[in-house]
Amino acid sequence: MTACDQLTVLSNALQQLSSDALGVAAFSRLAQNQPELRAALPTRYTEVLFRLMHQLRSP
Known part of the structure; x- marks a missing residue:
């Protein structure tokens, strides 16, 4: 998968995160x-x- 493809995956995951369709931990792992x-x-x-991903996972 290219960096561009991975950016698309991450962008879609961010949209899912913002609509509560994806949890913070799953987004961070992705x-x-x-x-x-x-x-x-x-x-x-x-x-x-x-660091940002770590902070997102912290309560």
Whole structure:
């Protein structure tokens, strides 16, 4: 799957998250498991993504 394909998957998941069709934990796992998309990000943005996903999962 290309980074563009993974971005589409993530965008769809974000829409599902906003409509409560997908939980935060599932969205976070999905976001973290997009290797091509992550590889396309500069390192500092990857770190920010992981911190944000961690914060979303925290109560």
